[in-house]
Amino acid sequence: MSESQTASASPQSVKFGLEAPNFFTASKGLASWLLTLDHKRIGIMYLIAITIAFALGGAFALMVRTELFFAGPTITSDPNQYNVWFTVHAAMMIFMVIIPGVPAALGNIILPLMLGAKDVAFPRLNLASFYFWIVGSLFLGSVLFFGGVDTGWTFYTPYSIIGTGSTMATSVYLALFGVFILGFSSILTGVNFIVTIHKLRPRVMTWFRMPLFLWAIYSTAVIQVLATPVLAITVLLLMVENFFGLGLFDPALGGDPVLFQHFFWFYSHPAVYIMILPAMGIMSELISIHSHKHVFGYRFIAYSSVAIAMFGFIVWGHHMFTSGMSGLLNAVFSFLTFSVSIPSAIKMFNWLSTMYRGSISINTPMLWALGFMFNFAIGGLTGLFLGTLSVDIHLHDTYFVVAHFHYVMMGSALFAFFGGVFHWWPKFIGKMYNEKMGMVGATMVFWGFNITFLPQFIMGSQGMPRRYYDFDPAFLIWHQMSTLGSYLQAAGFVVCAYTLAMSLVKGRLAPANPWGGNSLEWHCQSPPILENFETVPDVEDCYDYTDWQYDRELGGYVLKG
Amino acid sequence: MSHGHGDNPYLGHHWDNMEQQFSSAKLGMWLFMAQEILFFSGLFCFYAVLRFNNPEAFEYGHQLLDKIMGAVNTIVLLLSSLTMALGVRAAQTNQKRATCIFLALTFLGGCGFMVIKGIEYNAKGTHGSLWGLANFKGEDGVQKVGFDYGKAFSTDLAPEPPAERAAKPEVASDAETAAIEPGGMVAEALDQKEVRSILFGEALPPPGKHGGHEEDEHAGDDGHDHGHAGHVEQWGTPPPTAHIFFSVYFGLTALHGIHVVVGMGLIAWVFVNARRGKYSSKYFTQVEVVGLYWHLVDLIWIFLFPLLYLIS
Amino acid sequence: MNLFNLLQAPPVDLQDIPPGVRETSFSWLPPQMTTTAHIVDSPFWFVFWVCVFFFVLIVGLMMYFVIKYRRRDESEPPGEGATHNTPLEVAWTVIPLLLAVVMFYWGLDGYVALATPPSNCYEVNVTTQKWSWNFRYEGGAEHDELHTWVGQPVKLIMRSQDVLHCVDIPDFRVKMDIVPGRYTVAWFETTQDALGEHRLYCAEYCGQDHSSMKTKVVVHQTREEFEEWLVEATTYPGPADMPLHVWGKQLYLRKGCASCHNNETEDQDGKQGPSWVETAKLLTEGGMREFTDDTSAKVDENYINESIMLPKKRIAKGYEKGNMPGNTLNSIDRDAIIAYIKMLRP
Known part of the structure; x- marks a missing residue:
């Protein structure tokens, strides 16, 4: 491992983060944040926005739970209110918090740092994705001013057909449009990350030297790009169905409500993996770094991420076992569902083995x-x-x-x-x-x-x-x-x-490296400078921690020698 | 390192060189097109399922589309793809004037496509062959089939021939409800069996009789009836689900149309840039990427045309 | 537990607690009341114990490692050990896979049985609408409770009038979506233990009164008892045999009017449609009703007739949320409803 290059970063800047120039101090003013193209600032804006959405979604969860403290009316005597609460809770948490949470917020901040890149491939697109998120969230959030939406986050037809089921016409349109826009935010982020990982890796970082978080983000991005458009077209058609009475999903017009479920879950099951895959990527990093031990079974973990992403596309039917779908389809989906459980099991055992004989903080x-x-x-x-x-x-x-x-x-x-x-x-x-x-x-x-x-x-x-x-x-x-x-x-x-x-x-x-990690982000100062690295070190094995030692005075790890 | 390639002002600060930037932009565009294809695949799946469920609607509906117009549109779009390709080629080879001309031609191609599409839409509108149950009137403009769930039990769904009617005293006794709807909408009480036949599309009364009955009811109401017999002869009577074909037709073509309009906007944008001399053999990413998008729009139409116009 | 008891709502009427969960002793699954319940329960317990094993294994190892290999000082060197072990990793890929195949097969095998009704079923036609159940027995009698008798396979042939619903009888391990525009089917065969009452829920979200859209399943001892009940509860003389308004009340109760129209007081009482008492008042006093399109009409027999037949033609102001389905009433039934409404005049 050639660590000599790292030494060229001035020791001061490594030691006293905030005093050295960094991306916070690079420019000032509100506009420098709102119009920034810097991935770290965009990531932080995502974090703030997602935190607000999380607080709001959490408040609705608490209202739902409080209502259920007693049987019968507790804090509202109107079941419609309760229906609005659980719908808004789910829609916000899923579309506004968990789906963008890890990939868009943390991924934005960490992915280029891990790659040793200066930024993501398309910084403008990145900012656009963020504003798509904002606009979509405003649409979705605005339902609260129109009495809320009560269709359940799944928008099952025909309940979501105005008149047959829900009567909250305005809110249903707003919510569907919000989800449509949020979907585009997700797709564009996915496109950006795939290109970034393909094109901006440093020469020494081959595919199988990438941190596992990047494998997870990459698999996630593939799902985002390939599954989200199907959700987009589905909610779009549901809007059009409501507006023009097309007769695609509405049985009263000759449509098929179960068709909607198929399309909805074709996205929404992979969406579960959009939520969990990057989380698993984080886990691989956390377990290895805080156990101070090389991650166990790198390739199996990496392959299992890809396997989950692929299997994730073909198991949607398990949400519909009682929907009246044919028995044969049920059997096929059940089998595929079990097959997707295997990669998850592999990961669990690999993490356990990583902890085995580690030095666990x-x-x-x-x-x-x-x-x-x-x-x-x-x-x-x-x-x-x-x-x-x-x-x-x-x-x-x-x-x-x-x-x-x-x-x-x-x-x-x-x-x-x-x-x-x-x-x-x-x-x-x-x-x-x-x-x-x-x-x-x-x-x-x-x-x-x-x-x-x-x-x-x-x-x-x-x-x-x-x-x-x-x-x-x-x-x-x-x-x-x-x-x-x-x-x-x-x-x-x-x-x-x-x-x-x-x-x-x-x-x-x-300090630059408080935990003793070895992936690239721990080689730059905290917080990083605007372009992240002055020089990118050649790190061959990001899970090899033997070159770092603890510096008591600094309260962090420094390279030996 | 970051500004080591300052010779090209279009190189982003985070790229090593133009080549990397160009190949990344192209990869990004291919990914975006992958999602576009998935987006339309969703629509094609809807098409497949609905066609499988309602074959008679598609069989009937496609005859009403103007194949000549569709074919002309296909040619227009193919030609515009050609001019787009030539435009990209011209940009790569530093031919500013040629680039502008080809881009302008492509833009005109898009215009032509939209105009023809507009004529088709207009024709459908005047004939009443529109999406959804409420709008679909069949070619003679008289709404005669289908049902609305909310009204399934009350409106004139599937009127029986007068003879059968008379044989059913219960229904005949309902003359009072006729007064509710002076427009000839007879509210009828239907027994369970009839309701099921409506809900599940089983054994609706023969459409031929059905049309005849309409004519009785509406004789003199409007002028639509004149062409009716002719239309029926030419295309047969619309099946009860005919509106579904037109829902699919309008859904698919309208979304494709939106993509064409977006593409035209993008072409206008690169055209303006090209006139300013932004593109050369050193930097032509934007033309290339817009070109890819335009080819995709073209490709989707190549699928749409046979699926909608040329069903056999 | 005492803490929770203190927090409890006013004492619950034991009658409200459905059988099956009334036992004070804890049970994980509801009692088995059908010949097919074990088909669900056996794989459930198999999966359960497999899960318990793996959960204890994973969490146990995790806790053990955390304690045994905890980092005592930051200056400790990083842990050492193999970075991979392919045979081991293949092992924990293949073993779960085999277990999964067993679970899949067991589940599929049972599912085939659950999805295949025997040929000697007693058929009940189920019609659902927001938010009521209607069971139509052989011979055409209708009731809002599902009755059957011990040992008889019963097939439910279900359809929905409006949105998705789902029949759910936990004690019978029966669950099936009810989809508008098509029939779905569920079946069960009760055992001797099933004698008595059971819960029946709607399990697919269907709006406002989703959680009150429940009824009970009553299992009689013999077919004779069942038929006795059927005759008593559902055979009623035709409209010709009773005063019109009495017939009207029967319809009010049986046709689902009661779920949206109050018949006791003039206010809505949380229901979606106008109170019939209020309507009666308007009807007898010649009052006007205002509509969402800013027109109004005198409440008379014609108006009520139209509201029944074309419920969506004009929506009364303040009742925009209402969503009355069309219905199958003939003219005599409508006469009866009107007569009944008149009787409700305060």
Whole structure:
């Protein structure tokens, strides 16, 4: 490994991040942010915007849980209100938070740094994607001013056909249009990242020397580019159907409502992998770096990312086992569904083996990562119940499903997202946060999360259907546990937010390499300069940590010698 | 390093050289086209499913499209693709004047396509062959088939021939409801079996009788009836789902049309740049990329034309 | 548990608690009440124990490693060990794959049985609309509860009048979407244990009263008992045999009017359509009703007739949310409804 080039970065700049020129100080003023082409600034703007959306979506989740604290009316006596809350919660969390969360926000900040590139391939397109996100989110968010949308985030026909089902015409149009625009944001980000990874890798970084996060982002981007257009055309046609009465989905006009489900899930199942794949990429980084051990089975992890991306396209039918689809199709989709579980299992075992004989630091990012392992074990394994055809007949559309996908999307994808934020925070902000506070926050969210969703597996098994405003009193105890858990989670997130906010004010300056990682982003200063690197070091194996040693005075790792 | 190639003002700061930048732009465009193809594939899947479910609608509907116009449009678009390719070639070889001329020709090709499309749309509009149940009137302008779920039980869905009617006292006794709808919309009580036949498209009354009945009801109401017999002879009677074909037709061609308009906008933009002399053998990425897009638009039409116009 | 008891809502009427979850002892799955329930439950428990095994393995190892290999000091050297081990990795690819194949096959095998109704089924036609169930028994009798008897295979032939619904009987492990525009089918055969009442939910989101769109399944001991109930509950004399308004009330209860129209007070009472009491008042006093298109009409027999037959022609102001389906009432039925509404005058 030739590390000599790194030495050319001045030692001062490595040591005292914020005092050296960096991308924060490169230019000033609001316009320099809003019109920036710098990937790091765009990423930070995404982070801020997504945090706002997350808070809003979370508030709706709390309202849903509070309403379910008692059977019958609790905080509203109008079931339509409740229907709006869970729809808005889901639509915001999925389209505005989780799908862009890791790829667009963290990916934007980290991907070029990991590649040793100065920026993503198309910086203008990148900024455009961000504004597409903003415009789409404004459309989706504006439904709140029109009474909200009550179709469920899936927009199933014919309930989403105005008149037959929902009566909230304006909101349905706004929401569909918002989703359409958000889809384009996602597609353009995907195009950008694929080209960036293809064309901007340094010469020494071959495909199989890329950090695993990049493999994950790459697979994700492929899904974004190939699946999202189908969602776009589907919601577009649903809008047109509503407006002109085309008769494609509306059985009253000779259309086929199940056709809509096929098209919807053709995107929305791969979308699950848009959410979880980059999270798995983060996990590979977190587990290896914080266990201070070379990642185990690099190629298997990389291949499994690609496998998940490919299988992800052909399993959508498992959302429709009870839709009246033919038995043969059900069998095929069930089989394919099981095949997609294998790559996930491979990853879990590889991460465990990475920890084996490691030197495991217990810090905030690692706590989130361990939380991911725990939750993803549950979320992934409970998927097996739902993939088994006969069992799914009983569990479909119950709280079991609700718990399952929350374990995957929140317990896994969001946990990894927060792990990633805490992991790379010192890098792109340049300040360390209070480790104890961070760990308290992570622990609170972990327990809160599990108290919220474990009881839902039990309720679901006993037959509690989902999207119910009212429920049989027999389920009361589980609903109450679940609601209390959600409050604990909310408190945990407040602690996390406080920790990060305080780091801006009080945090000590971050060293270039606080954790001892070896991928390229740890070779540049914290926070990076505008063009990231003065010279790009030749790193052959980004999971080989033997060249770094801890510097007590600096509070971070420096290269030996 | 970043400005080591300052000789070309169009080199972005994050690229090593023009070659890398150009190949990246092209890769990006190919990816974008991949998503466009997926976007239209979604539509083609809709087409396939709906055609499979309603073969008679497609069989009937495609006859009403003007094959000559479609064919002319195909040729216009193919020619414009040719001029686009020539334009790119001219840009690469530093021929500013030729570039501008070819781009202008391509733009005109796009205009021509849209004008012909507009004439076709207009013809469909005047004949009443539009999308959806509410708009589809059949070629004679009289809405005679189909049902609306909300009204499925009340409007004049599938009127029976008068003889059968008289035989059913329950229905006949409903004369009072006729008063509700002076426009001749007779509200009828339908028994379960009839409702099912409507909902599931089973055993609707023979369309021939059906049309005849309409003529009775509407005689003298409007002038549409005059051409009716002729149309039926020429194309047969519209099946109950005929509107679905036109929904698909308008959906596909309108989205394609939007792409043509966007493409024309892009061509106008590179045309302006070309006139300013922006492109040369050293930098012609924008022309190249717009060219790719235009070829894609062309390609999609090549699929659309036989799928919509030339069904056998 | 005491904490939660303190927090509970006012005491629950035990009658409201459906059987199957009424037992105080904890059970993971609802009781098995059909001959096919074990088809769902056996693979469930197989998958369950496989999951428990892997969960304990993964989390156990994770916790063990975290404790055993914890980093005591930042100056410790990085961990050492193999960076890959292909046979091991192939092993944990293949073993889960084999288990998955077993689960797939078991699930498929059961599914085929669940999806294939036997030929000797008693057929019940199910019609759903927002937000009510209608069961039509052989011979044409209708009721809003599903009744059957022990040991009889029953086939539900279902269709929806408006949006997607889904029949869900947890105790029977039955679930099937009900799709407008096509028939879907579900079946079950009850066992002796099933005697009594069971929950029946709508499991596919269908709007406002989705969570109240439930009814019960009643399993009788013998066919005779079932038929006795059927005669008593669903055979009613025709309109000719009773006063018109009485017939009208029957229709109000059976045709789903009750789910959207209040018949007790003048306010909507949370329902989507106008109260019939209010309508009755307008009808007898010759009041006017205003519509969303800013026209208005006198509430008379013709108006009510039109509202039944063409519910969407003119929407009364304030009831934009309402979405009344067309219906199959003949003229006598409409007379009866009008007579019933008149009776409701306050």
